[in-house]
Amino acid sequence: MANSNSKDGSDLEDFGIEYASAIESTSLVTIKDKYGLFIDGEFVSSSSGKSFETLDPSTENSLSVVTEASSEDVDRAVRAARASYEKYWKKMPGTDRARYLFRIARHLQERAREFAVLETLDGGKPIKESRDVDLPLAAAHFFYHAGWADKLEYAFPQRKLEPHGVVGQIIPWNFPLLMAAWKLAPALACGNTVVLKPAETTPLTALLLAEVIRDVDLPPGVINIVTGAGATGSAIVEHPEVNKLAFTGSTEVGKLIQRSAVKRNLPLTLELGGKAPHVIFEDAALDQAIEGVINGIFFNQGHVCCAGSRLLVQESIADNFIDRLQKRIELLRVGNPLDKNTDIGAINSKAQLERIDQLVKAGIEEGAEVFKPSCSLPENGYWYPPTVLTGVQQSHRVAREEIFGPVLVVQTFRTPEEALEKANNTPYGLSAGIWTEKGSLIHWMAERLRAGVIWANTFNKFDPASPFGGYKESGFGREGGMQGLGAYLKNSGGRS
Amino acid sequence: MKMPTSNITFGKTGSSIKVIPVDEVSLEARAASLATRSIKTSSKKAALHLTIRCIDLTTLEGADTPEKVASLCQKAKRPDPSNHDVPSVAAVCVYPEMVHHAVEATRNSKVKVASVAGAFPSGLSTIEARTADISDAVKRGADEIDIVLNRSAFLSGDEQRAFEEIVASKDACGEAHLKVILEVGELGSYDKIRQASMLAMAAGADFIKTSTGKIPQASSLPRVLCMAEAVRDFAYQTNISVGIKAAGGIRTAKQAWHYLVVIGETLGSEWLNPEMFRIGASGLLNDVLLQLNRLDSGSYSGPDYVTVD
Numbered sequence: 001m002a003n004s005n006s007k008d009g010s011d012l013e014d015f016g017i018e019y020a021s022a023i024e025s026t027s028l029v030t031i032k033d034k035y036g037l038f039i040d041g042e043f044v045s046s047s048s049g050k051s052f053e054t055l056d057p058s059t060e061n062s063l064s065v066v067t068e069a070s071s072e073d074v075d076r077a078v079r080a081a082r083a084s085y086e087k088y089w090k091k092m093p094g095t096d097r098a099r100y101l102f103r104i105a106r107h108l109q110e111r112a113r114e115f116a117v118l119e120t121l122d123g124g125k126p127i128k129e130s131r132d133v134d135l136p137l138a139a140a141h142f143f144y145h146a147g148w149a150d151k152l153e154y155a156f157p158q159r160k161l162e163p164h165g166v167v168g169q170i171i172p173w174n175f176p177l178l179m180a181a182w183k184l185a186p187a188l189a190c191g192n193t194v195v196l197k198p199a200e201t202t203p204l205t206a207l208l209l210a211e212v213i214r215d216v217d218l219p220p221g222v223i224n225i226v227t228g229a230g231a232t233g234s235a236i237v238e239h240p241e242v243n244k245l246a247f248t249g250s251t252e253v254g255k256l257i258q259r260s261a262v263k264r265n266l267p268l269t270l271e272l273g274g275k276a277p278h279v280i281f282e283d284a285a286l287d288q289a290i291e292g293v294i295n296g297i298f299f300n301q302g303h304v305c306c307a308g309s310r311l312l313v314q315e316s317i318a319d320n321f322i323d324r325l326q327k328r329i330e331l332l333r334v335g336n337p338l339d340k341n342t343d344i345g346a347i348n349s350k351a352q353l354e355r356i357d358q359l360v361k362a363g364i365e366e367g368a369e370v371f372k373p374s375c376s377l378p379e380n381g382y383w384y385p386p387t388v389l390t391g392v393q394q395s396h397r398v399a400r401e402e403i404f405g406p407v408l409v410v411q412t413f414r415t416p417e418e419a420l421e422k423a424n425n426t427p428y429g430l431s432a433g434i435w436t437e438k439g440s441l442i443h444w445m446a447e448r449l450r451a452g453v454i455w456a457n458t459f460n461k462f463d464p465a466s467p468f469g470g471y472k473e474s475g476f477g478r479e480g481g482m483q484g485l486g487a488y489l490k491n492s493g494g495r496s
Numbered sequence: 497m498k499m500p501t502s503n504i505t506f507g508k509t510g511s512s513i514k515v516i517p518v519d520e521v522s523l524e525a526r527a528a529s530l531a532t533r534s535i536k537t538s539s540k541k542a543a544l545h546l547t548i549r550c551i552d553l554t555t556l557e558g559a560d561t562p563e564k565v566a567s568l569c570q571k572a573k574r575p576d577p578s579n580h581d582v583p584s585v586a587a588v589c590v591y592p593e594m595v596h597h598a599v600e601a602t603r604n605s606k607v608k609v610a611s612v613a614g615a616f617p618s619g620l621s622t623i624e625a626r627t628a629d630i631s632d633a634v635k636r637g638a639d640e641i642d643i644v645l646n647r648s649a650f651l652s653g654d655e656q657r658a659f660e661e662i663v664a665s666k667d668a669c670g671e672a673h674l675k676v677i678l679e680v681g682e683l684g685s686y687d688k689i690r691q692a693s694m695l696a697m698a699a700g701a702d703f704i705k706t707s708t709g710k711i712p713q714a715s716s717l718p719r720v721l722c723m724a725e726a727v728r729d730f731a732y733q734t735n736i737s738v739g740i741k742a743a744g745g746i747r748t749a750k751q752a753w754h755y756l757v758v759i760g761e762t763l764g765s766e767w768l769n770p771e772m773f774r775i776g777a778s779g780l781l782n783d784v785l786l787q788l789n790r791l792d793s794g795s796y797s798g799p800d801y802v803t804v805d
Contacts, residue, residue, distance in 0.1 A: 022534040128532070287725040288522035324732070331761055341533055437517045457519050 040080035041220025069226035084221025094150030101146035124346030144464035145185035163191035173199035269477030274430030277423035278308030284435035306431035356405035363398035429471025569601030599637035662699035681713025693726035707744035714744025743776030
């Protein structure tokens with residue numbers, strides 16, 4: 001790894017105490033030179049013979065070559081899923097389906113280190129996040145849904161429940177394994193079989209999951225994993241034998257999928273972009289609120305659909321709060337994602353880096369003031385420093401468009417009404433955060449904020465039992481909890 | 497400085513101090529995440545030396561003798577008799593009755609003499625008696641005075657009295673440095689720790705200190721983080737830098753590093769020295785010495801290779 005842990009952030013260093021460059025060992029992980037498509041329980045090659053590279057975004061080194069699934073390959077995968085649905089999965093009692101899900105969860109726990117290191121290598125996120133958030137949550141989703149598999153009639157009583165059949169699932173690059181878990185676990189628990197497409201920049205943990213799927217003896221064809229980019233995804237979306245679609249990703253692609261799905265009246269769940277307001281009232285626990293704001297926008301380099309990217313801070317404390325926030329940002333450690341002391345890792349791809357850069361420049365042109373800490377960035381790889389834009393108006397592009405990077409825009413407000421008006425004035429509505437010590441104000445805001453997830457005095461907390469999803473251009477349908485479960489069943493009464 | 501409070505203003509002169517609430521869940525999460533930082537092997541020696549330089553080597557037993565205090569002072573001056581690289585500790589901390597023995601034994605060294613005073617550890621006697629106790633310890637030669645916050649007054653809502661007593665204690669200290677022990681284990685919430693910290697600092701404390709060491713609930717990382725955030729806020733509001741002393745229950749070098757990380761990442765390097773940060777301990781020093789020996793020799797020696805006192 002060529003990266004240095006650049007400006008070490010910590011003032012401890014001035015005193016001659018440096019944090020160890022505590023690099024997680026990659027010896028646990030074996031990355032193959034080339035990966036096939038996982039169809040009908042086996043790794044197979046593509047009919048077209050096409051492939052693409054996947055990189056370590058922190059070094060730009062190639063990690064492996066991955067097969068690009070053609071529409072014929074997708075067709076093969078869908079047919080395998082259909083056959084498996086008819087032959088095994090539809091008939092299998094819920095208790096037995098649960099057994100497989102429990103096994104997958106346990107295997108994920110046992111191989112957590114290996115998965116975490118691979119996730120960090122392929123995606124650029126800090127190891128402390130893949131280790132402490134992605135992996136435990138991915139396992140938790142399988143455990144949670146394993147528990148439901150034989151209790152579906154209690155979750156949705158008095159209904160003639162049925163799985164949809166073959167489900168097409170397309171997931172993003174920001175939480176590769178976790179999003180796979182969010183999608184696969186409820187689909188399988190409800191008796192569906194799946195064709196899953198991981199994002200083209202981060203396919204490796206899904207392909208490692210394929211190994212787990214084989215190791216737990218899941219009947220062949222229940223989960224099929226096809227790698228590729230937009231064309232592969234659209235082959236899944238357009239396939240006539242797919243009975244249900246679930247997509248997490250950009251609003252732009254989500255709209256295309258919706259257009260296609262609506263023609264065939266296909267059940268669809270969309271979890272799209274966000275521009276979440278993070279509202280700080282003057283009476284808040286400010287030191288913790290600052291940590292919350294940091295976590296809200298810099299977690300996973302801001303590659304989080306529910307990131308708290310719009311800071312709304314009450315006028316009376318604004319200068320003070322921003323001053324303290326900037327001091328805190330100076331301490332963030334940007335660098336090698338495999339270093340256990342790293343707070344902010346690499347930007348996932350060159351394309352994303354360019355988009356972030358372009359939007360920040362647009363913000364500056366429109367009159368925003370920019371703050372970046374004095375940290376230096378590694379030379380190779382894709383990096384963007386944690387950034388704060390102040391003096392932002394509601395009409396600025398940076399206040400309206402999703403940046404999906406470590407960039408926080410700051411606005412102020414005087415009254416709760418004004419905070420609410422600004423918070424809701426966005427095409428998105430995925431999440432929101434409120435910081436105040438006054439309980440009644442939390443309730444007043446939460447009732448009126450149009451967002452699917454609202455955190456009070458915390459941010460970015462997830463649990464499989466808690467439904468997650470958006471309003472407006474952030475999508476529809478929920479994932480997690482009973483609401484998410486119902487989306488994978490016919491006649492559950494919920495939106496599926 | 498006026499007494500800090502969110503809505504009432506009273507106290508001496510100057511501007512009032514604002515007290516910010518604390519969110520328990522996020523505070524503890526932050527402390528836990530700081531405890532996962534790892535220190536570079538090549539920096540461990542510097543960290544261990546810094547730890548030693550910040551120690552207030554303490555004996556506060558009814559059974560203390562002049563002999564024991566003399567022995568403690570010797571250890572304070574030269575913690576490892578076989579290795580002259582090892583620095584001396586910041587101070588020895590004793591009862592007022594023992595101060596002159598400690599002054600005698602630390603003469604011609606950098607080791608300061610700290611004395612608990614003011615009806616330690618409860619603080620429950622008249623303020624006249626307590627200030628007399630402080631004056632007496634100062635007269636005997638103490639450089640630093642560790643007093644307790646009047647939790648009885650503070651927790652029953654009479655913050656003004658608690659504040660004024662610290663002001664009076666500070667006056668009685670004269671040139672000596674005043675450390676105010678909040679006894680965090682008795683305060684019941686992080687909000688109260690934050691309030692007590694602000695109150696003590698506004699009343700003139702040179703240091704705020706976690707605990708007496710006389711109750712089971714003593715220093716912990718989140719509690720010290722809470723106090724460090726208060727110190728940071730006080731400096732922000734007043735430009736006055738107040739020191740922090742963590743005491744009670746800190747026994748291992750690793751625990752001490754976690755405190756250094758919390759202080760360093762919250763307050764910065766200006767606080768990583770004995771003028772601004774202390775660890776009050778009796779057992780810690782020997783563990784640090786064992787770790788230092790290990791860094792030099794590559795193997796652990798046993799407890800008999802360091803002196804008991």
